[in-house]
Amino acid sequence: MTSPQHIFLKYLSKKGMAATEQRRVVLEVFLKSKGHFSYKELYIQVREADSSISSVTVYRTVKLLDKCGIAEAIDFGDGITRYECRYNRPHHDHLVCTKCGKKIGVVDDSIENLQELLAEKHGFSIKRHKMILFGICSDCRDS
The missing domain is CATH 1.10.10.10 (Winged helix-like DNA-binding domain superfamily/Winged helix DNA-binding domain)
Known part of the structure; x- marks a missing residue:
């Protein structure tokens, strides 16, 4: 490498x-x-x-x-x-709390597989991607 x-x-x-x-x-x-x-x-x-x-x-x-x-x-x-x-670090997506700003790195193989299937369906070759989901974390929801 x-x-x-x-x-x-x-x-x-x-x-x-x-x-x-x-x-x-x-x-x-x-x-x-x-x-x-x-x-x-x-x-x-x-x-x-x-x-x-x-x-x-x-x-x-x-x-x-x-x-x-x-x-x-x-x-x-x-x-x-x-x-x-990005160097020598595994890919991950993010969940971001819109209330407190907490950022959580997440990996989900089913989402990664779905993205590959979508790309293949459209004849597209993915080189890299970002996925950021915005919402409210459990701490903020409970308070």
């Missing part, structure tokens, strides 16, 4: 962009992060590793990580783009 560092370096090279030390630091911090986070939240973590890295560098680098397939941008309907690592 190709490492995320190699994937990123290859992408930068293909686009004629420099593989800077700051981009490397952002990548390493990103790969260690868990869950869904905005670039501003990532920036706070990056600053702990290297205080000389600007928020603009983090913003631009996370966009590059999304474009090369290491990260995935997700909009949970609150106006904030969040990112999660």
Whole structure:
């Protein structure tokens, strides 16, 4: 399996962009992060590793990580783009509570199979997908 560092370096090279030390630091911090986070939240973590890295560098680098397939941008309907690592992590869908904002990653083989059947029925080859279901979590329903 190709490492995320190699994937990123290859992408930068293909686009004629420099593989800077700051981009490397952002990548390493990103790969260690868990869950869904905005670039501003990532920036706070990056600053702990290297205080000389600007928020603009983090913003631009996370966009590059999304474009090369290491990260995935997700909009949970609150106006904030969040990112999660796609590299070497299993696919999952999301349930989002519209009251408290809780986000739950879910995997359901029957849904995945249905999506494949739908694609096949329409002669479509799925490369990737996102499914986000919005509703009220049990905690909010019970309160």
